[in-house]
Amino acid sequence: MAKAKTPRGRRNTATQTAAAQGAATVSVDAPSPKKKTSIPQFISEVRAEARKITWPSRKETWITSVMVFIMVVIASIFFWVVDFFLTIGSKFILSFGG
Template identity: 75%
Template sequence: MAKAKTPGGRRTVGNQTAAAAQGAATVAVDAPSPKKKTSPAQFFSQVRAEARKIVWPSRKETWITSVMVFIMVLIASIFFWIVDTGLGFASRFILGLGQ
C-alpha cells in the first residue's frame, strides 16, 4: 500500500517513489498526423450516407407536434395577457393614488 503524498507530490513506497518502484516507464506521445484532404466526390458520398441515416417523423407525429405547439402558444398568450392586464391595472391604481 502506498503512503500519503510527499510535499514533492510523489507517493513513496518504502524508501522509493512510486515511479521508481514501477520501473519509471515513460510514455511517448506521437505528434498529430496532418489531416487528409477529402475530395469533393468523397465529401458528397459521405453527405449522402449521413442523409440516409435521418429518421423523418410521420405525418401523424408532425400533426400531433404541431397541435401541441399551438396549444402551448395559446396557453402562453393567455398567461401573458392576464399578467399584462394585472400589471396595467396595478400601475393605473398606484399612479391614480396621487390625484
C-alpha cells in the first residue's frame, strides 16, 4: 500500500510509530450480564410495544398495492422485451455456426 505524501516527502516509519505511541488509549468496558425477564413482564413489554405500532389506513394499503402491481407489470414488460431481443440476437449469432 502506498504511503501518504507530506509536503516534505514521504513519512518515515519513525514518525508514524511516535504518533501511534502518543495516541490516547481507549478502554472498553466488559458487557454487563443480561437481566432475566419474567414471563408476565415480557408480555406487558410486548403489549406496550404493540401499542406503538401505527397501522396504515385502508386507503394507504390500497394505493401501495396498486403501485406494487403497476411496478410488477412494468418490470415484466421490460424483462420480456430484453429476453425477446437477447433470443433474436443469440439465434442470429448461432446461425453463423452451421
